[in-house]
Amino acid sequence: MRNIRLQAFLGALCGALWAFAPAVAGEDPTAAKPAKIELPKPREKADVDVLAALKGRHSSRDFDAKKPIPDDVLATVLWAADGVNRPDGKHTAPTALGVRHMRIYVCRADGAWRYDQDAHVLLAVSKEDLRARIARQKPFAEAQAILVFTSDLAAFDAKAARADKAMRREWSHYAAGAIGQNVYLAAEAFGLGTVIAAGVNAEEAKKSLALGAEEVPLYVMPLGYPKAISP
């Protein structure tokens, strides 16, 4: 009799644990996600100076899927990429005629976000984990974050009236190159790995990131700690 009661108790306990399993094991897929994430202030110093970061800069394509990037490090990499660095609202990366046409999206396990440079916040654009869908290279899905650079050609205003669509696209690639190098150097300073990659699933990006009618996906940069190489 005692055994039967014990078995019934254990059975009920297992049932209860199973019911709570998603919350215990990881994120509850039904939980509401925030519309906005306030990012920590970007760090003002790193242990690696710019010349040492240039000396170490290299591309990495394999990432440690289990090692998270601290929030303040991600915030600093985003700021370094194309954040506001002056009181007049201008950015760490240059753009033709100072037109603000570059956008950065952050695809992570907890959804996809747009980096709002002025407010230094992440704005929710998708609740889905798009990492395996947005970049063509499969190992990039192991990166903690995939940065997606886009250019909104519609943002070129009267100042850039002389630039036709082809020139606006060309300028966008130059600006993306500058942002990409900023990401490489910031990543190097924090021991992160990254690579600038042209392999973007453009149709997927347009749909899942709800890009504007004239917003063009350009490059992706996976970001994460490099996978340890076995001795």
Ligand SMILES: Cc1cc2nc3c(=O)[nH]c(=O)nc-3n(C[C@H](O)[C@H](O)[C@H](O)COP(=O)(O)O)c2cc1C
């Ligand atoms: C415009 C451009 C596009 C690139 N596209 C890819 C890509 O799709 N996939 C990739 O793995 N690397 C890509 N790379 C990274 C280069 O392969 C890499 O920079 C090159 O092999 C030199 O290696 P390093 O960056 O370590 O010096 C690209 C680089 C540039 C500048």
